[in-house]
Amino acid sequence: MLPENLQIEDTALLPIAEKVLAGGRLGFQEGVTLYHSHDLLTLGYLAHHVRVKMHGMRTYFNVNRHINPTNVCVASCKLCAFGRKPDGPGAYTMALDEALRVAGENWSEAVTEFHIVGGLHPDLPFDYYLDLLRGLKRRFPSVHRKGFTAVEVGYFSHVTRLSIREVLQRMKDAGLDSLPGGGAEIFAPAVRRVICDHKIGAYTWLKVHRLAHEMGMHTNATMLYGHIESAEDRVDHLLQLRKLQDETHGFQTYIPLAFHPANTELGKLVEHDETSGFMDLKNVAVARLLLDNFPHIKAYWIMMTPRVAQVALRFGADDLDGTVVEEKIYHDAGAKTPQALTRMQLIRLILEAGGEPFERDTLYRPVTRTETSVSVQV
Numbered sequence: 526m527l528p529e530n531l532q533i534e535d536t537a538l539l540p541i542a543e544k545v546l547a548g549g550r551l552g553f554q555e556g557v558t559l560y561h562s563h564d565l566l567t568l569g570y571l572a573h574h575v576r577v578k579m580h581g582m583r584t585y586f587n588v589n590r591h592i593n594p595t596n597v598c599v600a601s602c603k604l605c606a607f608g609r610k611p612d613g614p615g616a617y618t619m620a621l622d623e624a625l626r627v628a629g630e631n632w633s634e635a636v637t638e639f640h641i642v643g644g645l646h647p648d649l650p651f652d653y654y655l656d657l658l659r660g661l662k663r664r665f666p667s668v669h670r671k672g673f674t675a676v677e678v679g680y681f682s683h684v685t686r687l688s689i690r691e692v693l694q695r696m697k698d699a700g701l702d703s704l705p706g707g708g709a710e711i712f713a714p715a716v717r718r719v720i721c722d723h724k725i726g727a728y729t730w731l732k733v734h735r736l737a738h739e740m741g742m743h744t745n746a747t748m749l750y751g752h753i754e755s756a757e758d759r760v761d762h763l764l765q766l767r768k769l770q771d772e773t774h775g776f777q778t779y780i781p782l783a784f785h786p787a788n789t790e791l792g793k794l795v796e797h798d799e800t801s802g803f804m805d806l807k808n809v810a811v812a813r814l815l816l817d818n819f820p821h822i823k824a825y826w827i828m829m830t831p832r833v834a835q836v837a838l839r840f841g842a843d844d845l846d847g848t849v850v851e852e853k854i855y856h857d858a859g860a861k862t863p864q865a866l867t868r869m870q871l872i873r874l875i876l877e878a879g880g881e882p883f884e885r886d887t888l889y890r891p892v893t894r895t896e897t898s899v900s901v902q903v
Contacts, residue, residue, distance in 0.1 A: 536563035545571045550814055553760055559811045560756035564638035565803060572810035572841030575817070580843045585821065585889065586871045589638035589847035592628055592672075593621045594657060598644030599680075600723035603790035608776070611647065620647065621653070621658050625660045634897045637886045638847065641672030642707055643866060645680045651692075654681070655699040662700035669702045669887040673732035676708035677727040689729075703887055704737050706745030706780055712765055713758040720752060720791055731769055738775025743888060745820075746776050750808050751784040751800035752791055759808075763815045764831070770818045776823040777889065778844060781808040783828050804830045806840045813841025823859075831866065831874055838878045845871055 526547070534538055541555050551559075559568060572586050595618040610616065619627065628639060639661055652674070661670055673681075675697065681692045694702075708719060712727035725733075736745045746766050750759055770776045783800040786792030805828075813822045822838035823844040834845055849865055868884070875882045884892040891902045 526709065530788055531570055531725075532568070533567050535562045535566065535567065538556060538564055538567050542567065546574065546812060549773075550763050550817055553764060556763065556811065556815050557756050557759035559814060560759060560807070565665070565807060565810075568807060568810040568814070569840040571577075572813040573839050575813050576822070576841050576843050577669050579820070582880050583837055583883045584841065584875045584878070585844040585877065585883050586868075587638055587847040587885050587887065587892070588636050588868055589640055589849060589887075590636045591629065591849055592624060592639055592641045593643050594641065594647065594654075594705070595643045595646050597646045600645055600721075603720050603735055603794070609796060612854055614645055618649065621656055621660060622633070624657055625664055628665065628672045636665075636668055636741075636896075637892055637899065637901065638669045638671055640849075642674055642677065642705060645677065651681055651685050651695075655695060658696060658700035663833050667901075670700050671703045671705055671887050672696075672701055672835075673703055674708035675730045676724050678704070678733050679729050689733055690740075693733070693737055693740060695743070695839065698808065702733065703777075704744040706747040709747045709760050709762070710749045711754045712762045713754065716752075716758055717752050719794070720749075729878045731765065734775065735769060735773055738773035744818045744825075745778045747780045747782050748812075749782050749784055751804060752786075754867070759811075760815070763812060767816055767818060768818070775817055779819045780810055780814050780821050780823040780846075781783060781805075781812055782825065783808075785828075802829075802833045802836075805833050806837055809837045810840045811843050826866065831870075835874045835878050837879055838875070845874065847871070 527542060531542065533542060541551065541558060552738070562568065597616050597618055600738070607839065644874070658670060671685050678689060678692055684690045685692065708724060709730055710724070712716065714726065715724065715819065717724070734746070737744050747761050766776065766779065783805055784791070785799060786795055797868045809822060809824060815824070821844050822842045823846055824834035824842035825846050826834035827849055828835065848868060848871065872882045884894070886892055886901045894901065
């Protein structure tokens with residue numbers, strides 16, 4: 526029996542709604558049906574039902590800082606506007622002292638997380654990254670170090686001729702605490718050959734995360750949507766993530782990422798500009814419905830704007846990400862959003878959406894702040 530306040534316009538969603546409300550797991554074809562439906566309010570109702578069942582209206586955020594040590598990259602992915610050739614305009618590589626200085630400058634709110642990603646630099650030795658981790662750990666011992674996508678880890682393995690497990694172990698020993706979810710893009714091989722043919726494939730991306738989970742590190746996961754992928758490609762991607770999560774339980778958060786076409790080669794192949802708010806909200810909702818074993822779904826405000834991210838809190842998302850501070854990758858691709866929000870701005874967005882703000886660290890432990898200190902409840 527469906528609730529009286531659920532008015533379903535798309536009758537194809539009726540059996541799916543019954544299964545979701547009964548706590549059942551959705552399959553591939555049901556995921557495709559969700560993506561093809563225009564009944565966004567029903568998708569949102571069902572996703573919000575799952576979100577409330579898992580978290581109530583508790584809404585997570587953190588105070589974090591992005592560090593992009595270099596934008597020099599050997600790859601030439603059509604989806605990317607961030608990477609530069611070594612002698613190209615705008616190319617940069619931070620010296621270690623500069624990266625450590627950037628980590629601590631111009632921000633009054635004590636961060637609990639460094640988010641570290643960059644390009645695949647052809648000349649930087651692996652020790653550069655290990656020294657960066659050691660330096661951050663030494664200077665900011667209480668700050669969690671989340672860094673290096675599976676693509677970067679795979680590249681480090683290639684250039685050092687170390688196994689992926691050995692690369693991860695050395696980085697963990699140097700101070701790496703967890704991995705972000707970037708570089709997943711879309712797992713479908715035919716699409717990857719067009720949008721990111723220089724990157725590792727889905728098998729290696731999943732292998733990196735599986736090994737990280739086996740080593741006790743939590744990781745995130747992403748999907749890039751709104752380019753040349755199909756609904757079937759998106760569902761396949763999500764179900765591959767769900768399968769690995771069934772095996773390892775190591776993923777914490779899933780982040781749907783909208784493709785920003787400006788300043789990219791791939792932008793010439795798509796028939797639209799930026800994704801619509803309708804598509805952004807649909808991707809949040811479908812993810813919450815299919816990824817039943819993922820604890821958290823993030824509405825990444827940098828990508829979808831703070832306003833749409835706020836609405837997404839009623840479409841299945843329970844996390845707004847954080848303060849960020851100087852995001853470069855999406856802004857190089859034309860993002861018009863701010864490069865930082867304050868802690869109080871995030872709290873206001875959550876409260877206005879009827880949420881209960883919950884400041885977390887990277888591992889979703891509660892953060893307590895006083896006028897003189899910041900503490901994490903372990």
